[in-house]
Amino acid sequence: MREVAVIGVGCTKFGEKWESSFRNLFVEAGALALEDANLSGEKIDEIFVGNMSAGRFVEQEHIGALIADYAGLATDNIPATRVEAACASGGLSFRQAYTAVASGMSDIVVAAGVEKMTDVGTEVTTDVLAAAADREWEGIAGITFPGLYAMIATDYMHRYGLTREQLAQVAVKNHDNGAKNPNAQFRKAITLDTVINSTLVADPLRLFDCSPVTDGAAAVILAPLERAREFTDTPIKVLGSGQASSTIALHDRKDISTLDATVAAGNRAFKMAGIERKDIGFVEVHDCFTIAEICAIEDLGFCKKGEAGRLTEEGQTAIGGKIPVNPSGGLKACGHPVGATGIKQVYETVKQLRGDAKGRQVDTDIGMTHNVGGTGATVVCHIFGRK
Amino acid sequence: MSVARFWRKQQNRYNLIGNQCTVCGKYFYPPRGFCPVCRRDGKIVEHQFKGTGKVVTFSIIRSSSGNFKLLTPYVLAIIELDEGSRLTTHLVCDIDKVYIGMPVKRVFRKLGEEGSSGAIFYGTKFVPA
Ligand SMILES: CC(C)(COP(=O)(O)OP(=O)(O)OC[C@H]1O[C@@H](n2cnc3c(N)ncnc32)[C@H](O)[C@@H]1OP(=O)(O)O)[C@@H](O)C(=O)NCCC(=O)NCCS
Ligand SMILES: [Zn+2]
Numbered sequence: 263m264r265e266v267a268v269i270g271v272g273c274t275k276f277g278e279k280w281e282s283s284f285r286n287l288f289v290e291a292g293a294l295a296l297e298d299a300n301l302s303g304e305k306i307d308e309i310f311v312g313n314m315s316a317g318r319f320v321e322q323e324h325i326g327a328l329i330a331d332y333a334g335l336a337t338d339n340i341p342a343t344r345v346e347a348a349c350a351s352g353g354l355s356f357r358q359a360y361t362a363v364a365s366g367m368s369d370i371v372v373a374a375g376v377e378k379m380t381d382v383g384t385e386v387t388t389d390v391l392a393a394a395a396d397r398e399w400e401g402i403a404g405i406t407f408p409g410l411y412a413m414i415a416t417d418y419m420h421r422y423g424l425t426r427e428q429l430a431q432v433a434v435k436n437h438d439n440g441a442k443n444p445n446a447q448f449r450k451a452i453t454l455d456t457v458i459n460s461t462l463v464a465d466p467l468r469l470f471d472c473s474p475v476t477d478g479a480a481a482v483i484l485a486p487l488e489r490a491r492e493f494t495d496t497p498i499k500v501l502g503s504g505q506a507s508s509t510i511a512l513h514d515r516k517d518i519s520t521l522d523a524t525v526a527a528g529n530r531a532f533k534m535a536g537i538e539r540k541d542i543g544f545v546e547v548h549d550c551f552t553i554a555e556i557c558a559i560e561d562l563g564f565c566k567k568g569e570a571g572r573l574t575e576e577g578q579t580a581i582g583g584k585i586p587v588n589p590s591g592g593l594k595a596c597g598h599p600v601g602a603t604g605i606k607q608v609y610e611t612v613k614q615l616r617g618d619a620k621g622r623q624v625d626t627d628i629g630m631t632h633n634v635g636g637t638g639a640t641v642v643c644h645i646f647g648r649k
Numbered sequence: 650m651s652v653a654r655f656w657r658k659q660q661n662r663y664n665l666i667g668n669q670c671t672v673c674g675k676y677f678y679p680p681r682g683f684c685p686v687c688r689r690d691g692k693i694v695e696h697q698f699k700g701t702g703k704v705v706t707f708s709i710i711r712s713s714s715g716n717f718k719l720l721t722p723y724v725l726a727i728i729e730l731d732e733g734s735r736l737t738t739h740l741v742c743d744i745d746k747v748y749i750g751m752p753v754k755r756v757f758r759k760l761g762e763e764g765s766s767g768a769i770f771y772g773t774k775f776v777p778a
Contacts, residue, residue, distance in 0.1 A: 385714040392714075398658065399679040402760060402772070403737040404710065404717035409725045412708035420706075420749050464725075465709040511679075513727045513735040518706055 263364045265487035267497035268646070270299025273609045276478035276597035277447040284320045284378040285332045291479035291602075292333050292374060299483045299493045303335050306483075307368035309342040310358045312351030312375035313601035318390045320378050329374070348394035349550060351375060352604025353633030353642030356482070357503055360644075363484045375606070376479035377599035387475050391600070394636040396511040408472055410512050410637050411551040412464035418519040418553060419466065421568075426466070428571035430457035432552040433470045435580050436588050440595020442621035445606075447476055447597030457552075471552040476597030480605035482612065487649075496616045501537065501628070502645035504530030512637045521638035524561035528632070531643040532563075539563050542645070543626020544586040544614060546607040548634035549593050555579075558632055559587060562643070581624055589614060589622045604633035604642065615648040652768050662772035665755055667734065669696040676732040700755035701778060702730040709744045716761030728753055728775055738775045752778040 272294025274287055282290070288311070296303060311329050316322045326342035335342070345355040352375030359373035379387055391407045392400075400410070418424055434454055440446035452470065460469040483493075490497030506526035509515055515522065532539070545562065549555035559570040564585050573579055579587040590596055590610035593603060611629040613619045627648045634641050658680075660666055667678030670691045675684065678698055684691025707726040710717070717723065717739070724740040724747050740747060741758065758774040 384712075385718070388712070388714040396679075398654075400737045402662075404713060404720070404723065404725055404739045405737060406710060406713050408712070409708045409710045413706045413725065413727055416708060416749070417706040462709070462711050464711060467708075511737065513705075513737045518727065 264366055266360055266363045266484055266500045267487045267490040268482050268500070268608065268612050269485045269490050269493040269497055270295045270301060270483040271609045271612045272296070272298055273445050273480040273606055274478050275445045276476050276599060276606070278380045279477040280380070282477060284316060284322060284376065285328060287378060287477060287479040288329050288374060288376045289332050291376070291481040292372065295372065295481040295483050301370065301483060301493060303333065304338050305370050306335060306340050306372055307370050308362055309335070309340060309372040309374065310345055310355040311342065312345050312353070312355030312604055314346060314348050314351050314377060315390050315393065315600070316378070320381055347640040348635035349548070349598070349600045350604060350633045350635030350640040350642050351601040352480070352606070353631065353644070354505065354604065354640065356604060356608055356644065357505055357642055359484050360500055360503055363486055369486060369489065371484045372481055373484060373605060373608070374479065374481035375602035375604055377601040378477050379475045379599060380477050384475065400511050400513070406464060408464040408467050408551065411553055412467045413512065414519055414557065414637070415466050415551070415553040418556065421519065422571070424556065424571040426458060427454055428575045429471065429552045429556065430454045431574045432549065432555045433457045433594050435574065436549060436592040436594040439581065439589050439622050440591025443591045443596060446591045446595050447474060448595045467551055467553070473550045473593035473598035476599040478597060478599035478602045478606070480602050480609050482605060482608050497649060498612045498615050499647045499649050500644060501647045502531035502533070502535030504528060504534065504643045506530065506641050508639050510636065510639045519557060520567070521557055521561050521634065521641060523638050523641035524558060524632065524634065527641040527643040528562040531630070531645050535645040537628065537645070541628055542585065542630050543628050544589050544624040545630040545632060546590060546610055547587055547592070547632040548603070549588060550598060550634070552594070554634065555587060555592065559585070562632060581622055586624050589619065589624050604631070607631040607633060608644065611646050615646060652763065655770050662760070663757065665698040665700050665773050667696050667698055668693045676730070676734045678730060678734045678736055698730050698732055702728045702753055704740070704747060704749055704751040704753060705729050705735060706749060707740065707747050726775070738773070741774050741776050746777065754778040
């Protein structure tokens with residue numbers, strides 16, 4: 263296997279983007295990434311794009327070809343493949359691109375992610391997202407995504423005594439970070455009271471425990487490490503990659519409050535990178551709901567089960583803390599265009615490791631990403647290093 | 650959910666019929682045609698569940714879609730059946746009454762309907778025992 267580096271990154275602003283179509287979003291992110299890598303389109307060997315549900319959000323399938331076409335790459339017949347794993351589509355797209363370069367099959371590969379969610383109403387969005395769970399045996403029982411994560415929160419709070427304030431602190435910290443991220447959907451600091459007094463969505467989760475509905479796209483470009491300096495002075499090396507599956511339905515997990523696929527994917531990425539938890543300078547985790555960040559910190563091994571609430575309350579997960587979590591603002595503040603999120607995490611990690619994350623910079627050489635599909639049926643982790 | 654798709658699992662949904670693997674003894678509801686423990690060495694037979702169990706975890710859904718929109722707020726719960734397998738259900742009870750460990754039993758209820766004038770689906774829900 264060859265060593266692989268990220269040589270260029272691009273990301274649209276996330277939010278409710280009435281003026282941008284699905285294809286515009288992708289083209290914008292792709293162009294930014296190419297510009298960042300000083301690369302012209304015809305040099306690309308292959309494209310992967312993570313997308314959960316364009317078929318239902320914008321009634322468009324065959325996304326790979328559409329994107330190649332509108333990015334002006336169909337004239338060169340550049341191959342493009344759509345990758346789907348619900349909210350982990352972006353992370354998985356990155357892993358496919360990584361595999362393609364590492365194997366020697368391709369040299370210059372784009373890993374992208376895109377989702378246009380606001381062309382339909384909230385009710386339709388809720389139903390589309392519910393397809394990430396088991397339609398026949400969870401869908402029919404009236405689940406919603408906030409509801410599934412709320413059941414994790416109920417179980418977790420009961421067993422570990424996590425407090426309402428500790429849970430709310432996840433959102434407060436992520437809004438603090440998001441306020442310093444120009445691409446974030448919400449750029450406003452909030453207080454514990456904002457979270458605790460917001461509308462109940464699925465008890466115990468409230469509006470400010472949830473990631474919002476978002477449009478956005480992100481793209482990154484990978485190359486063999488040995489060629490990376492042709493394109494950039496600051497290549498960011500992929501140190502480890504891990505992916506894992508678990509049961510599609512939450513009720514079939516051995517432990518409701520442990521995402522066993524996070525444990526497995528994290529362990530695989532760490533093993534491949536050959537480093538310890540203490541070597542990680544920050545981690546971009548999949549905080550689709552506040553409880554998801556609590557579980558992620560523990561399941562990735564940054565503290566023992568039951569301790570992430572206290573860690574958060576003490577400020578150890580804030581920038582400057584022991585293990586900064588979601589310096590980008592996470593899904594909570596950046597927004598969560600489901601197929602794009604996993605690539606946005608890589609975008610943020612590269613910005614951080616280059617030292618380009620103005621206002622929210624963590625001083626470190628190593629960062630990690632953690633992207634979850636559904637309630638944890640797919641998890642993809644990557645570890646990156648500044649060479 | 651289309652009529653055909655629902656029909657296929659109707660017996661399971663009406664009567665809480667799932668499976669057991671006679672090799673490892675594990676029970677499966679929702680039904681599985683393949684034992685995830687024994688895989689190809691397993692032997693799957695039908696099993697009629699008793700229909701009693703307890704609440705493992707729950708949430709009160711305040712915002713939903715489709716057939717469940719009119720029911721809000723409602724209790725969503727994961728139930729552990731006495732035989733040991735777990736399922737997700739609408740728990741028909743007062744939203745203030747539910748707690749972890751609450752004993753529950755199955756009931757036959759309307760699950761939803763297809764469109765405004767379409768087929769009505771029935772199946773199993775749970776109530777406090
Ligand atoms: C929580 C949720 C139901 C709220 O949707 P909604 O009730 O339709 O909210 P609206 O879009 O009507 O927004 C109402 C207001 O709340 C704000 N808002 C919406 N979602 C928000 C969020 N998650 N956090 C903070 N504010 C939010 C909006 O900006 C808007 O503010 P304004 O009135 O000042 O403009 C929706 O965001 C949701 O479903 N989130 C979860 C998404 C999800 O499941 N993703 C997959 C995870 S795996
Ligand atoms: Zn078996």
